[in-house]
Amino acid sequence: MYHSNPNHNRFKFCPACGSNTLDPDSIKSFKCRECGFEFFLNCAAAAMAIILDDQNRILVTVRAKEPGKGSLDLPGGFAEPGESIDHGLVREIKEELNLDIFGLDFFCSFANAYPYKSVVYPITDMAFTCKVRDFALINPMDDVAGFRFIPVNELDINMFGMDSARKVLKKFKKYFQTLSKY
Ligand SMILES: [Zn+2]
The missing domain is CATH 2.20.25 (N-terminal domain of TfIIb)
Known part of the structure; x- marks a missing residue:
């Protein structure tokens, strides 16, 4: 606040x-x-995708642009005017990675701020777990320079440049460890 x-x-x-x-x-x-x-x-609405492959590795991207250029990030972006948050996320993942996501499930939301060219934009970040049937056509584009699959247990939060991704992943790691116990 x-x-x-x-x-x-x-x-x-x-x-x-x-x-x-x-x-x-x-x-x-x-x-x-x-x-x-x-x-x-x-507040602008933004969504991030938590995508796991069948080996419980999470799909992370490398940022192509400032802020946080070169650091790791979660794929996603802002909803456009007139667009729902889930449709916005489907569109962003297609644009950034050429992947078709489905089965979106709300995971968490945080308040954030996005400083850009000396204006601070208040953001409502939302994270969704999503499924991908086929990773074969994955292709980093747009504001994504590359991608990596990292085992959830080996995620180093400090490699992520944006506070938004760090908050979501901290929570997701905890959640994942709880799941793994059963
Ligand atoms: Zn006036």
Whole structure:
């Protein structure tokens, strides 16, 4: 939870009247002193895929772009306007890895922030376990530079550049160890 607007210094000019009078009005909104215009920077929805192969190895990607370029990540991305979160994840995994996922099952959600070009975007991250029938056509593309299959028990959280993936994997490792006991 934020105590102040993380972009309080970023936006100054009102998009409606053009005056230099746009003030932060809450942790997620701005209001113009001059004309009363209000602007909200609401949470963007993002999804990550937890995909295991038949040897309980998790599919991770290598980030091609900043932030966190070259570090490991979970595949996924933002839902587009007008798109559901599950359809967004299916689309992202197709775009990034040329894989068709199915059987999406909600695993967990975290609040996060995504700093990009000096704007901090508030994010609602969601992680889903997903299935893949055939990995044969896997092909890293788009904002993914490569991929690896890592046994869940050998996952090193510190190799992941994004806080979002680290939070999800920490929780998933615990969950997986509990499963393995039975
Ligand atoms: Zn204004």
